[in-house]
Amino acid sequence: MSAFGLLWANLHRRPVRTYLTLLSVLVAFLLFTLLRTIAVWFEGAGYDAASNRLVVTAKYSIIDLLPIRHADAIRAVDGVEAVTHQTWFGGNYQDPRNFFPKYPVEPRAWFDMNPEFVIDPEHVEAFESIRTGAVVPVSLMERYGWKIGDIIPIEADIYPMRDGNRLWQFDLVGSYTMDSDMEPSLFLFHYDYFDKARSHSTGTVGWFTVRIADPEQAAEVASAIDGLFENSLNPVKTATEDEFGRAFAAQLGNVGLMATGILGAVFFTILLLTANTMAQALRERVPELAVLKTLGFSDAWVAMLVLGESVLLCVLGGLLGIGLTVLLAPAIDAVIASTGFGAFVLYWPAVGAGVGVAVLLGLLVGWPPARLANRLTIADALRRS
Amino acid sequence: MWGQVFEITSMNIRNLPTRLGSSSVIVVGIAGVVGVLVAILAMAAGFQSTLARGGSPDRAIVLRGGSDSELSSGITPRERAIVASMEGVMQASDELYTVADVPKRSSGTDANLIVRGVTQNAFVVRDEIDIVDGRNFQPGKGELIAGRGAHVEFAGIDVGATVKLRQTDWTIVGIFEADGSAYESELWVDLPVAQSAFRRGGGASSMRVRVDSPERIDELARRIEEDPRLDLTLRSEEAYFANQSGGLTATIEAFGYAVAVIMAVGAVFAALNTMYSAVVTRTVEIATLRALGFGGLPVVVSVMIESMALALLGGVLGAAVAYLGFNGFTVSTLNQVAFSQVAFDFAVTPELMRSGLTWALVLGCVGGLFPALRAARLPITAALRGE
Numbered sequence: 001m002s003a004f005g006l007l008w009a010n011l012h013r014r015p016v017r018t019y020l021t022l023l024s025v026l027v028a029f030l031l032f033t034l035l036r037t038i039a040v041w042f043e044g045a046g047y048d049a050a051s052n053r054l055v056v057t058a059k060y061s062i063i064d065l066l067p068i069r070h071a072d073a074i075r076a077v078d079g080v081e082a083v084t085h086q087t088w089f090g091g092n093y094q095d096p097r098n099f100f101p102k103y104p105v106e107p108r109a110w111f112d113m114n115p116e117f118v119i120d121p122e123h124v125e126a127f128e129s130i131r132t133g134a135v136v137p138v139s140l141m142e143r144y145g146w147k148i149g150d151i152i153p154i155e156a157d158i159y160p161m162r163d164g165n166r167l168w169q170f171d172l173v174g175s176y177t178m179d180s181d182m183e184p185s186l187f188l189f190h191y192d193y194f195d196k197a198r199s200h201s202t203g204t205v206g207w208f209t210v211r212i213a214d215p216e217q218a219a220e221v222a223s224a225i226d227g228l229f230e231n232s233l234n235p236v237k238t239a240t241e242d243e244f245g246r247a248f249a250a251q252l253g254n255v256g257l258m259a260t261g262i263l264g265a266v267f268f269t270i271l272l273l274t275a276n277t278m279a280q281a282l283r284e285r286v287p288e289l290a291v292l293k294t295l296g297f298s299d300a301w302v303a304m305l306v307l308g309e310s311v312l313l314c315v316l317g318g319l320l321g322i323g324l325t326v327l328l329a330p331a332i333d334a335v336i337a338s339t340g341f342g343a344f345v346l347y348w349p350a351v352g353a354g355v356g357v358a359v360l361l362g363l364l365v366g367w368p369p370a371r372l373a374n375r376l377t378i379a380d381a382l383r384r385s
Numbered sequence: 386m387w388g389q390v391f392e393i394t395s396m397n398i399r400n401l402p403t404r405l406g407s408s409s410v411i412v413v414g415i416a417g418v419v420g421v422l423v424a425i426l427a428m429a430a431g432f433q434s435t436l437a438r439g440g441s442p443d444r445a446i447v448l449r450g451g452s453d454s455e456l457s458s459g460i461t462p463r464e465r466a467i468v469a470s471m472e473g474v475m476q477a478s479d480e481l482y483t484v485a486d487v488p489k490r491s492s493g494t495d496a497n498l499i500v501r502g503v504t505q506n507a508f509v510v511r512d513e514i515d516i517v518d519g520r521n522f523q524p525g526k527g528e529l530i531a532g533r534g535a536h537v538e539f540a541g542i543d544v545g546a547t548v549k550l551r552q553t554d555w556t557i558v559g560i561f562e563a564d565g566s567a568y569e570s571e572l573w574v575d576l577p578v579a580q581s582a583f584r585r586g587g588g589a590s591s592m593r594v595r596v597d598s599p600e601r602i603d604e605l606a607r608r609i610e611e612d613p614r615l616d617l618t619l620r621s622e623e624a625y626f627a628n629q630s631g632g633l634t635a636t637i638e639a640f641g642y643a644v645a646v647i648m649a650v651g652a653v654f655a656a657l658n659t660m661y662s663a664v665v666t667r668t669v670e671i672a673t674l675r676a677l678g679f680g681g682l683p684v685v686v687s688v689m690i691e692s693m694a695l696a697l698l699g700g701v702l703g704a705a706v707a708y709l710g711f712n713g714f715t716v717s718t719l720n721q722v723a724f725s726q727v728a729f730d731f732a733v734t735p736e737l738m739r740s741g742l743t744w745a746l747v748l749g750c751v752g753g754l755f756p757a758l759r760a761a762r763l764p765i766t767a768a769l770r771g772e
Contacts, residue, residue, distance in 0.1 A: 017662065020654045027647055031644065060551035060552070061484050063484055157452045160449075235552075247494055247495065251496045262644060266648060269655070273658070276406055
C-alpha cells in the first residue's frame, strides 16, 4: 500500500467524523473566498483602473463644480493627450430605489476616453446627432425593459430645467457593453443639451478625466495640472484613477478590517475543531503507529503520516469550499445585480491565497499530533493499548 | 420519564470534564456564530438608531422639490420667508449645508465632513444640542463648533485647533453633543460667515421648522405642495432620516445574516461531530442504561439537553464577547444619501443578544438531534458486547 493509500484509508476509519470535519473546513473556505472578494471590492482594488488616466476634481470637495473652460488649459499641459468631463446629475427614474448614476457627457470624446465601454460607431453617431439622446448599458435596458426609441423620463433633484420643470425626457438612441462586470451602469446623455436646459450652474462640470501619453509621467502631469489653477477661484486636485478609486472606497470605512475580523473568528473556530478531530484520531491509533515503528518505519516517517493526514483533510476541504464559491459566483452576482448595488466578480488572487491558507491550516493542525507521533516510543505505546 | 431524563442528564454532565476538549468545540463554534452575528447586527442597529435619533416628531425639514437630501437642495430667501410665516410654524432655522474634505484619524485619507451654516435659531429648533467642551461660536466670526463624532473620527478636530475648510481657516471653539444623533458628525458655523466664505451669496440649502403639534406636519406638507409660489417639499424629520438609514441598514443586516448562516452550517457540523463522538464513547453506558430499563426517549432527550446546554454556553460566550468588544465602539461610514460621513456607535441591544441566544439553542438542537436518535436506536445486545 502506498503512503497516500494509507492516508486515505486512515481518513476513512471513521467516515462520519471525517466528512463532518471536511464539511466544516469547506464552509470556512467558502467564507474565506467570499469575504476576501467583498473586501477587495470595497478597497477599490478590483476596479480595472487605467494607469494612463487621471481624475481632476475640485480641490476642496468632490461636490464642487469646475468651470468647463478648465478643459482648454488642461489640454495644453505637456503630456496630456485628451480631456473630457462628466457631471453628477442625481435624479431618479420613477423611484429612488431604481439607482444608476446619470452623467451628462460629450458623446464622442467620452467613449474615446473610456474604451472599456464598448459601443457601436453607429450608436455614437446617433448619440452625437440627437440633442436629447441618451445611451445606456445593455444590462440596464434588460432590467427596465427599455428599447431603442423609448423616451426615458428622469426626475431631477439637483438640476431643474430652466422653465422650472423637473421632469427631463431623454430619447434612448443607443446601448453599449462593458469589458468588466465591475464597471458601473451609467446613464449617459448630452452635456450640451443639459447645460443649455438647466436652470443654474451653466458652464460648469463635475470632474475631468485626462488621458496622458506616458503613465510613468502621471505624478508630473498631475502636479502641473494642480499648479495651473492653484491661485484661481477653482483650484483642483489631480489623482490617478486608481488613487481616486481607493480614496473613495476608504470613505466607506474599513470593510477590509471587518472582513478580516470575521475570518479570524471563523478560522479560530475551524482550527480548534479540526485540531480536536486530529487529536482524537491520533489517540485511537497509537497502537497502530507503534506497530508501524516496530516494522521499521522511522520516527520521521510516522510523524509525516500524521501530518499528511491533517494537511490532506484541510486541503481537500479547502479546495471543495473554494470550488463551491467559484460555482456559486454567477448566482451571487445575479442576486446582487438585481438590487442595482453592483456586481460580484470572483477575485482570483483570493482563490489562490485560499489554497495557501488551507495548506497552512493543515500544518498548524497536524503539528502537535505529529510531534507526539514522532516522540512515541514503541514500548510505551504498546503498553497503552 | 422526567426522572430518567434527569438521571441520565446529570450523569452526562458529571462526566463532561473528561470530554472537555471535544465539548469545547461546540461551545467555541457556536460562540463564533453568535459573536459574529450579534456584532454585525449591532453595527446596523447603531447606524439606524444614530440616524433615527436626529428626528423629533414635532420637527420637519424643508427641501427643494424632488430633493432627497440637503446636499442636492437649495431654497431662495423668498421661499424661506413664506414658509417661516405659515400658520403652525413655531420656529424656523435656515441652514447652509456643504461638505469639505478633512482627513480621518484612522486612515489619514480625506473623507466628506458636513459643514452646516446655522443661525441661533438652529439651537432653538433643536433643543437637544449641548455644548460639552469649550463654548458656542460667536456670530460673525470664523469660529466653529464640532460634533462629538466629528471630533472622534476626524484628525485635528480639537478645541483650540484651527482647521482649513475650503481656503478659509476656522478656529474650533467647542464640542457639542446632540443626543447621539447624526448631527454629532457635523461642524457648525455661523450662517452669514459660511455664505461669504463658501461664496453662496444669500443661499441656504434647507430649513428646519418646529411646529406646534406633530399632526400639523401633514397639513403643512399639503399647503406647501399646493402653493404655486413654492417649489418645495416638507417632510417630517423622522421620515427624512428613516429614508437615509434604510438602504445601508438593510445591506448590513443581509450581510450579517448571510455570514451567520454560512458559519452556522459549519458550527452544526462541528456540533454533530462532537455529539456523535460523545455517543460513540458512551455506547456501553447507554446500552447498560437501556438494559436496566431506561427508555429510548429519555436517552434522546438527555443527549439533546447536553448539546443545547453546551450551545447555550457558547451563545452566552459569543454574545458576551460581542458586547464587551463592540458595544459603544465608534466607527464612521459614508451615508450615501447625504454623501457625507456619519459616525455611529455599535449598539449591542438586549434584543440582539436574545436573538443570538435563540440561534445558539436552535443550532444546539439540530446538532444534538441526529446523534441522539442514533444513541436511542443502538441495538442493546450488540452495544453491550462493545461492537
